Amino acid sequence: MKVEIWFEFASTYSYLTVCRAPALLEEAGVDFLWRPFLLGPIFRDRGMETSPFVTDGLRGAYMWRDMERRAAHFGLPFARPGTFPANGLQAARVMTAALQEPWCGAFARDVFAAQFARGQDISDVAVLREVLAGQGGDADHWLARSQQDDTKAALRQATDRARELGIFGAPSFVVGDDMFWDDDRLEDAIGWAQGTPH
Amino acid sequence: MKVEIWFEFASTYSYLTVCRAPALLEEAGVDFLWRPFLLGPIFRDRGMETSPFVTDGLRGAYMWRDMERRAAHFGLPFARPGTFPANGLQAARVMTAALQEPWCGAFARDVFAAQFARGQDISDVAVLREVLAGQGGDADHWLARSQQDDTKAALRQATDRARELGIFGAPSFVVGDDMFWDDDRLEDAIGWAQGTPH
Numbered sequence: 001m002k003v004e005i006w007f008e009f010a011s012t013y014s015y016l017t018v019c020r021a022p023a024l025l026e027e028a029g030v031d032f033l034w035r036p037f038l039l040g041p042i043f044r045d046r047g048m049e050t051s052p053f054v055t056d057g058l059r060g061a062y063m064w065r066d067m068e069r070r071a072a073h074f075g076l077p078f079a080r081p082g083t084f085p086a087n088g089l090q091a092a093r094v095m096t097a098a099l100q101e102p103w104c105g106a107f108a109r110d111v112f113a114a115q116f117a118r119g120q121d122i123s124d125v126a127v128l129r130e131v132l133a134g135q136g137g138d139a140d141h142w143l144a145r146s147q148q149d150d151t152k153a154a155l156r157q158a159t160d161r162a163r164e165l166g167i168f169g170a171p172s173f174v175v176g177d178d179m180f181w182d183d184d185r186l187e188d189a190i191g192w193a194q195g196t197p198h
Numbered sequence: 199m200k201v202e203i204w205f206e207f208a209s210t211y212s213y214l215t216v217c218r219a220p221a222l223l224e225e226a227g228v229d230f231l232w233r234p235f236l237l238g239p240i241f242r243d244r245g246m247e248t249s250p251f252v253t254d255g256l257r258g259a260y261m262w263r264d265m266e267r268r269a270a271h272f273g274l275p276f277a278r279p280g281t282f283p284a285n286g287l288q289a290a291r292v293m294t295a296a297l298q299e300p301w302c303g304a305f306a307r308d309v310f311a312a313q314f315a316r317g318q319d320i321s322d323v324a325v326l327r328e329v330l331a332g333q334g335g336d337a338d339h340w341l342a343r344s345q346q347d348d349t350k351a352a353l354r355q356a357t358d359r360a361r362e363l364g365i366f367g368a369p370s371f372v373v374g375d376d377m378f379w380d381d382d383r384l385e386d387a388i389g390w391a392q393g394t395p396h
Contacts, residue, residue, distance in 0.1 A: 059366060065376070069390075073386070168254075
């Protein structure tokens with residue numbers, strides 16, 4: 001079975017997953033789909049104005065320390081950005097427009113690195129333009145595509161689908177009828193997809 | 199360094215930890231301390247009347263499914279009990295009274311199994327009596343000890359200490375100045391205690 005990787009560009013733990021997942025999935029011989037979506041509308045459905053890591057000081061402080069440790073463990077650079085959560089709408093639209101492109105996973109990884117390794121503001125189109133250019137792509141083309149109505153509608157549909165699946169956080173992994181939440185369940189999701197529950 | 203294992207008898211993921219931790223820690227050559235505490239007072243400090251798994255339907259449904267999968271993965275029997283969260287006060291008092299006894303870890307494990315494998319009500323003294331008897335201990339003696347003022351005070355002090363440490367969930371692992379939350383961080387905590395961050 002395939003693993004659907006549901007992620008949100010503002011999510012710290014999604015950074016770990018987007019960096020870790022491709023190699024682990026390839027090694028396991030498991031196919032996957034990137035599923036960018038927006039967590040903000042789902043939080044608002046659930047009566048939350050922003051991330052619980054902002055409204056809950058204890059969980060927030062723990063998350064930043066945990067991210068430091070986990071990123072170091074996986075060999076990923078990490079620095080707490082000045083703004084959290086970022087507005088990931090524009091990045092998610094570019095990713096949605098580019099889902100059929102072979103470089104879209106590298107684009108996502110580099111957007112996360114801009115945010116969580118270099119502290120850049122990913123709502124700034126100049127940052128996305130730089131990331132796109134780094135992929136050797138036509139930044140103007142993809143930024144224009146990201147603003148088209150069909151792209152906006154596709155991202156809204158993805159978020160609606162996340163709601164239907166009962167997704168409440170990011171990253172989440174969907175394998176058949178099963179859902180796994182958070183980066184620390186990535187290996188479980190891959191094992192599940194192999195039919196050998198991990 | 200030692201690993202302090204902070205757990206709450208009503209907590210589903212604490213069941214996994216109490217069953218898994220002793221063998222993993224022994225294999226790693228890392229010492230540990232059981233630290234039973236009550237999560238209810240900490241939830242109330244934080245404005246929550248009960249477990250978020252009760253008040254948040256999506257997270258609750260996910261947790262039960264996740265527990266089924268994780269317990270199966272670790273080879274542990276699991277059945278959702280009729281009452282959740284249980285009142286773990288009496289069990290925590292017995293554990294607190296018996297912390298110097300070599301059988302206290304087995305007692306904790308068997309209380310969790312009564313609750314999460316056989317659906318028994320651990321607030322029922324008859325259930326605790328049966329578990330104590332299964333350890334070959336003097337159930338009357340330990341139930342009496344659990345009701346003494348020094349035992350009650352020691353459990354209150356443990357819960358106050360958990361608050362000071364910034365603990366907000368169970369299980370949590372404390373290693374020196376670092377805290378790790380939830381069963382899925384047990385291996386990280388052990389690696390940290392070994393000085394080779396996992």
